[in-house]
Amino acid sequence: TDWVAAAAAVRRWLPDGRILLVCHVNPDGDALGSMLGFAHGLRRLGARNLQATFPGPFDVPEPLREVPGVDRLVPETEAWAEPDLLVTFDAASTDRLGALASRLSTARDSVVLDHHASNPGFGAVRLVDPAAAATSVVVEQLLDRLDVPLDAEIAECLYTALTTDTGSFRFAATTPAVHQMAARLVATGIHPGEISQRVFDSRPLGAVKLFGEVLGRCELDPAAAAGHGLCWTTATLADLEKHGQRPHVLEALIDSVRCVAEADVCVVLKQVGEDTWSVSMRSKGAVDVSRVAGLLGGGGHRAAAGFTGSGSPADVLASIRSELDESVIR
Ligand code: 5GP
Ligand code: MN
Ligand code: MN
Structure with a gap:
C-alpha cells in the first residue's frame, strides 16, 4: 500500500540522502507544523541531510514563530536543486509549491502528504487522505509506521497543525480519532493553552x-x-x-x-x-x-x-x- 511505499521511500534515503521537505506557499499551522514535526521525526531516525522550506516570501507568520524548528528553515533559494527525496506537506496542488514544484521532477523520489479532496494526485508516492482533519494526522501515522515515538518537540508541531485545521477542535472533521490523537500529543507534556494562545488569541493592536x-x-x-x-x-x-x-x-x-x-x-x-x-x-x-x-x-x-x-x-x-x-x- 501507499503507507508501505512511503515508509520505504523515506528509509531508503536515511541517514545520508538529501531529504528536502516543502510545504505550501503562505504556510499555515498545518503546513508548517506537519513539515517540522516530520523533520524532527526524521532526525530521530538519524537523518543528517535535511532541509525544510516553503516557496514565496521567506516570512513565517508571528503566531508560528515558536513552532520548534522554525529557526532551522531555509529560504527556497537555498533548497537543493536535485534532492534525493522530496516530501511535500499540505499542498493541494503543484502550484501551491511555487517554484519548488520543479523538485517533483528533479528529485529521485517523492512523497506527497496531504488531506485535500481536491488534490489531483502528483508525486511518486501519494498519501492523500481527504478524511483526515489535517495533514498532521497523516504525518503522525507515517511517523508511527517509521517507529518514531512521539516526543514533546514533535508533538508541539503536530498539535499546532491539528488545532489550526480543526479550528481548535470545532470543525466537522473533529472525530474521536482527532481527540485521541490530541490526547497522545498532549500526553508528551506540551502545553495546549500556550499553543492556543499563540495560534488563535494573539495579534498586534x-x-x-x-x-x-x-x-x-x-x-x-x-x-x-x-x-x-x-x-x-x-x-x-x-x-x-x-x-x-x-x-x-x-x-x-x-x-x-x-x-x-x-x-x-x-x-x-x-x-x-x-x-x-x-x-x-x-x-x-x-x-x-x-x-x-x-x-x-x-x-x-x-x-x-x-x-x-x-x-x-x-x-x-x-x-x-x-x-x-x-x-x-x-
Ligand atoms: P485559506 O482560506 O485559509 O487560505 O484556505 C482555505 C483552504 O483552501 C485551504 O485548505 C487551502 O489549501 C485552500 N486554498 C486556499 N487558497 C488556495 C489556492 O489558491 N489554491 C488551492 N488549490 N487551494 C487553496
Ligand atoms: Mn494549509
Ligand atoms: Mn491542512
Whole structure:
C-alpha cells in the first residue's frame, strides 16, 4: 500500500540522502507544523541531510514563530536543486509549491502528504487522505509506521497543525480519532493553552484595528445561493499599509466573518496586487466552496477553500456568485 511505499521511500534515503521537505506557499499551522514535526521525526531516525522550506516570501507568520524548528528553515533559494527525496506537506496542488514544484521532477523520489479532496494526485508516492482533519494526522501515522515515538518537540508541531485545521477542535472533521490523537500529543507534556494562545488569541493592536475597519465593511446578501446567505468583505493593500500590518495577519479575518449568523457562505478578498486578490471562502454546510474555488482556479475543502482572483473586487465577487447556485449541496 501507499503507507508501505512511503515508509520505504523515506528509509531508503536515511541517514545520508538529501531529504528536502516543502510545504505550501503562505504556510499555515498545518503546513508548517506537519513539515517540522516530520523533520524532527526524521532526525530521530538519524537523518543528517535535511532541509525544510516553503516557496514565496521567506516570512513565517508571528503566531508560528515558536513552532520548534522554525529557526532551522531555509529560504527556497537555498533548497537543493536535485534532492534525493522530496516530501511535500499540505499542498493541494503543484502550484501551491511555487517554484519548488520543479523538485517533483528533479528529485529521485517523492512523497506527497496531504488531506485535500481536491488534490489531483502528483508525486511518486501519494498519501492523500481527504478524511483526515489535517495533514498532521497523516504525518503522525507515517511517523508511527517509521517507529518514531512521539516526543514533546514533535508533538508541539503536530498539535499546532491539528488545532489550526480543526479550528481548535470545532470543525466537522473533529472525530474521536482527532481527540485521541490530541490526547497522545498532549500526553508528551506540551502545553495546549500556550499553543492556543499563540495560534488563535494573539495579534498586534494594529491588526485588531485593521480587522475592525475591514469587518465594518462586511456586506450581506441574505439569499445569494438558492436562498442561502453570502457575507463578504475586502481587505486592501492600503488597509494593511494604514495599520502597519503584513499580509499574513489577514489569514484569521475569515474566522470573524464566519460568525455572521445570516450567512452560509463567507468570503474575504485580500488584495495581493493591483488587480489580484487572494480569496478565502468558508461554508457552514449548504454550499461546497471547494467546487466554487476549483472552477475559479483554486481548491480546498467543502467547508474551506480559496483561489486567486483577478480584476476588481466586484469582478471577483461576481465570478463567485455565478457558481454559488450550482454549488449548493443537494
Ligand atoms: P485559506 O482560506 O485559509 O487560505 O484556505 C482555505 C483552504 O483552501 C485551504 O485548505 C487551502 O489549501 C485552500 N486554498 C486556499 N487558497 C488556495 C489556492 O489558491 N489554491 C488551492 N488549490 N487551494 C487553496
Ligand atoms: Mn494549509
Ligand atoms: Mn491542512
